[in-house]
Structure formats: structure tokens, C-alpha cells
Amino acid sequence: MDAPLQTTPLVDWHKANGARLVDFAGYSMPVQYTGIVAEHQATRTAAGVFDISHMGRLRFDGPRADQLLDHLLTRRVLDMQTGQVRYSLMCNEEGGVLDDVLVSCLESPSGKVYFLLVVNASNRAKIVRWLQPHLADFPDVEFHDVTDSTAMIAVQGPKALEICKPLLPASVFSLGYYKAKVTEQMSKPCIVSRTGYTGEDGFELIVKAEDACRVWENIMMAGRAHGIAAVGLGARDTLRLEAGMPLYGHELNESIDPYQAGLSFACSLKDRQFIGSDALAKKSTDQGLLKRVGIVLTGRRAAREGSELLDQDNRVVGAVTSGSFSPTLDKPIAMAYLPSEVSQPGTVLDVDIRGTRVSATVTVLPFYKRP
Amino acid sequence: MSIVPENLRYLDSHEWAHVSTDEPGIATVGISSFAVEQLTDLVFMALPKVGQEVTAGHEFGEVESVKAVSPMYSPVSGTVVGVHEELVNRLDSLNQDPYGNGWIMKVRMSDPSELTKLLDWPTYKHQCENS
Numbered sequence: 001m002d003a004p005l006q007t008t009p010l011v012d013w014h015k016a017n018g019a020r021l022v023d024f025a026g027y028s029m030p031v032q033y034t035g036i037v038a039e040h041q042a043t044r045t046a047a048g049v050f051d052i053s054h055m056g057r058l059r060f061d062g063p064r065a066d067q068l069l070d071h072l073l074t075r076r077v078l079d080m081q082t083g084q085v086r087y088s089l090m091c092n093e094e095g096g097v098l099d100d101v102l103v104s105c106l107e108s109p110s111g112k113v114y115f116l117l118v119v120n121a122s123n124r125a126k127i128v129r130w131l132q133p134h135l136a137d138f139p140d141v142e143f144h145d146v147t148d149s150t151a152m153i154a155v156q157g158p159k160a161l162e163i164c165k166p167l168l169p170a171s172v173f174s175l176g177y178y179k180a181k182v183t184e185q186m187s188k189p190c191i192v193s194r195t196g197y198t199g200e201d202g203f204e205l206i207v208k209a210e211d212a213c214r215v216w217e218n219i220m221m222a223g224r225a226h227g228i229a230a231v232g233l234g235a236r237d238t239l240r241l242e243a244g245m246p247l248y249g250h251e252l253n254e255s256i257d258p259y260q261a262g263l264s265f266a267c268s269l270k271d272r273q274f275i276g277s278d279a280l281a282k283k284s285t286d287q288g289l290l291k292r293v294g295i296v297l298t299g300r301r302a303a304r305e306g307s308e309l310l311d312q313d314n315r316v317v318g319a320v321t322s323g324s325f326s327p328t329l330d331k332p333i334a335m336a337y338l339p340s341e342v343s344q345p346g347t348v349l350d351v352d353i354r355g356t357r358v359s360a361t362v363t364v365l366p367f368y369k370r371p
Numbered sequence: 372m373s374i375v376p377e378n379l380r381y382l383d384s385h386e387w388a389h390v391s392t393d394e395p396g397i398a399t400v401g402i403s404s405f406a407v408e409q410l411t412d413l414v415f416m417a418l419p420k421v422g423q424e425v426t427a428g429h430e431f432g433e434v435e436s437v438k439a440v441s442p443m444y445s446p447v448s449g450t451v452v453g454v455h456e457e458l459v460n461r462l463d464s465l466n467q468d469p470y471g472n473g474w475i476m477k478v479r480m481s482d483p484s485e486l487t488k489l490l491d492w493p494t495y496k497h498q499c500e501n502s
Binding site for chain 2: 031032035036037234237238299300301302304324325327332354356
């Protein structure tokens with residue numbers, strides 16, 4: 001585990017612009033530039049630009065690529081149209097979540113249809129290993145891990161599209177939510193998708209590694225007058241938490257099933273077989289014991305991962321999976337798994353914050369929805 | 372009373388102590404501007420109580436930012452005789468005036484010789500610049 005940290009093609013920009021770099025999933029990544037709250041607010045009110053090049057990008061070519069992915073993913077892939085993006089899970093045979101992913105069906109400029117899987121940085125090695133026996137079963141599917149040869153940049157916020165107007169071809173602005181297109185940025189190849197992990201509208205761009213700095217600078221320049229900010233992983237986490245989005249390793253892991261996680265929409269069980277489908281069919285009718293909920297705390301102190309939740313009888317009923325101060329709500333928020341008797345919105349619980357009891361209320365997710 | 376960072380003594384964990392000539396047995400304790408800058412976005416501070424015993428090098432409270440909780444360590448041993456209660460509602464005082472309005476507690480020292488073990492300004496400054 002002592003391998004040197006990997007860097008993204010944008011690391012020099014981050015260093016030159018005051019970023020604090022931290023180790024995240026083996027990458028040296030910016031956690032913040034000016035401050036989490038300022039970067040968070042910029043994304044909610046104007047736009048934020050995020051280096052997300054650490055996320056794994058896996059490409060599948062060949063006429064049976066859709067069949068392979070349909071066998072591996074909880075969402076149907078066989079019926080995907082070119083330009084479509086789906087949020088999906090990859091499960092093990094027991095229905096435990098190996099990763100949550102975005103799968104895109106894309107068409108190259110030469111007219112070739114292929115699939116792109118974006119996986120969590122922390123799971124990339126595990127997923128690539130998991131794929132091996134299945135790739136062997138589909139020898140005609142060509143697999144490439146393109147993470148290192150590409151970069152990924154997210155532009156998110158109410159002004160994201162306006163900022164990108166002068167930079168991207170007109171055709172991408174008619175892309176609907178969860179749609180993607182292979183296009184160009186200043187005559188260099190660029191995959192644009194209308195997706196994100198902040199609760200805001202915006203794009204995620206995949207470009208060649210050598211084009212990353214130019215694209216990033218272009219976005220910063222175009223966004224300056226609109227109040228754009230470079231945003232680090234710190235605010236990326238507070239933004240996704242407010243938006244009620246799960247993060248692998250916190251709300252998701254191999255012992256949590258998609259129904260507990262509130263991700264039944266990401267499981268298409270009807271008329272299909274895939275890895276984990278039998279186990280998931282059983283779990284789907286199980287009135288699951290645990291449920292992922294939101295928690296709003298009183299006071300200013302945030303509960304952090306692992307903080308225990310107690311009911312009125314002082315029994316430990318669960319623990320916080322992610323917690324932070326919410327810049328938008330101006331109060332501490334958290335997510336947790338709770339059994340059904342205490343997971344109803346409005347249920348009052350106590351949170352143990354390093355020995356101090358703080359009152360908290362169960363609430364529906366998300367905490368924040370864009371206006 | 373004007374406190375300038377050059378006249379303070381420091382723990383390497385960024386807490387400062389100041390002893391005024393008016394009250395030679397009492398140390399005023401706070402955290403440095405370097406610490407405040409590193410923490411950013413402060414939202415909460417858990418303060419000690421008057422009468423509480425504190426020990427040099429041991430935790431006496433916590434400061435919390437949006438993302439992280441950091442313990443605060445006492446630079447001196449003794450009894451807490453004053454706590455800056457209003458600070459919790461005005462954490463921005465720490466950004467504006469960490470060595471004045473940003474003071475955290477006053478301690479009646481049980482062993483004033485502990486002050487000599489703290490870092491002086493040039494040493495502390497050097498440590499911050501090279502961290």
C-alpha cells in the first residue's frame with residue numbers, strides 16, 4: 001500500500017492555485033482551494049468546476065459489450081439507446097453492492113457504438129479484478145481501462161450551462177438529464193454528459209489527459225465573470241450529502257443491499273438474470289430491516305461517521321454513515337441506516353457526539369433540492 | 372492590552388499562551404492564526420468550564436470546522452479561571468483577532484516553569500512555514 005500517490009493531469013494547476021492536496025483513493029487530490037463553504041456556495045449559486053479525473057473510466061467495445069454489462073449491472077443495459085446514461089449498481093451473487101456506477105452508451109465519431117463505465121476511484125482495482133473472469137466469457141468484448149489516458153472535469157451549478165456556451169458545440173445544450181454525447185472541445189475529442197454529483201444541473205466532461213489543462217483553463221476563464229470557483233473534494237462531499245446521494249464506503253458497501261440504501265430504482269429485476277439478481281429478488285420482497293435516512297441535528301456540532309444514534313429508551317439503534325455541517329441549511333446534517341421502528345420522518349433520536357448527547361430528527365432525503 | 376504573536380509562547384499543536392505582567396500567575400490561552408487558517412470554516416467550539424483542571428499537553432476542548440474536529444491542547448497546567456463563552460457565537464473573532472478577541476480560556480498556572488518548555492515565536496513560525 002506504499003505505492004507513490006498518483007496525480008491527475010491537473011495537479012500543477014491545483015498546486016499553483018492554493019489547493020490543499022490530500023491522499024484520496026491513491027490519488028493526490030485537492031480537498032479545498034479557498035475553503036469548503038465558499039466553494040460549496042459558489043456551486044449552489046453560480047458554478048463550481050471539479051477535477052474528478054481520479055474516478056475510474058472503463059471502456060467496452062464490441063457487439064456483445066451490452067450483453068456483458070447487462071450480466072454485471074443491476075440496471076438493464078440491452079435496451080440502452082445511444083446517448084443514454086444510467087445510474088446502476090454492480091452487485092455480488094449475494095446482492096451486496098460492489099460499486100455504484102454510471103454506464104453510458106456512446107457513439108464514436110466513426111459511428112462505432114461502445115459503452116463507458118464510470119466507477120468509484122476507491123473501487124477501480126476491485127472492479128477491474130471482478131471483470132476478469134467475465135471478460136474471459138466474452139472474448140469478443142474489448143476492454144480498456146482509459147482512466148490514466150483521460151481526465152474528467154465536472155462543471156456544476158445554476159450557471160454551468162451558460163458558462164459552457166462559448167466552449168462546447170450547440171448540440172450538447174439540448175442534451176437532457178442523464179444523456180451524453182461524444183463531441184469536441186476546440187476540435188479535440190470530448191465526451192459531454194448531463195450528469196453530476198452535487199444536486200445541481202451541469203455537465204461532466206471526459207477529455208484526453210493532454211487536453212485537460214486547456215479545457216480547465218477555458219472553463220475558468222469563461223466562468224470568471226459568472227463567479228465560478230474551483231471546488232475540491234471537501235465541498236464535493238458536502239454538496240452530495242445535501243443532495244442525499246450515497247457515497248461508496250459510507251452509505252454503500254458489500255454488506256448493504258440496494259433496497260436498504262433506497263436504490264430500488266437502480267434494480268431492474270423483471271425478465272432478466274444478472275449477477276446477484278436471485279438474491280436481490282428475495283431482498284426486494286423483504287420489508288428490509290434497515291433503511292437509509294437523513295438526520296438533522298440541533299445545535300452547531302456535526303455528527304461524524306460512526307456517531308451512534310439512540311432512541312428514547314437509550315438503546316443504540318444505528319450509526320451515522322456520513323455527517324457534516326450543511327452550508328446551505330446552516331445546520332448539521334447526516335445520513336444513517338435505521339430500523340423501521342425509528343426510521344419514520346419526524347422521529348426524534350439522540351446522537352452521541354464524542355460523549356455529548358445531541359437531539360436529532362429523522363428526515364426524508366434529500367436535504368436539498370435545486371429550485 | 373495589546374497582544375502580538377511575537378510575544379507569545381506556543382505548543383507545536385498551534386495553541387498559544389500569554390502571561391501579562393498585571394497578572395503573573397494567569398495564562399491566557401488561544402489558537403494561532405496559522406491554526407485558524409488551516410481549519411477554515413469554523414462552526415463550533417467546545418470550551419472548558421471554570422474550575423476545571425487542565426494539564427499541559429492534554430486536551431481541554433475541541434474546535435470544529437465544516438469537515439473536521441480538532442482537539443485543542445493546553446499549553447500550561449492549572450485551574451481554568453476564565454472562559455470566553457461568547458466566542459462560540461462569534462467564531463469569526465478567531466479569524467479577525469486570534470490573539471485578542473479570539474482568546475479561549477484563562478488558566479491559573481500550577482507550574483509557571485512549564486512556559487519555558489513552549490516554543491518561542493521564531494521557532495513556532497519556522498515550524499509553520501516548513502509544515
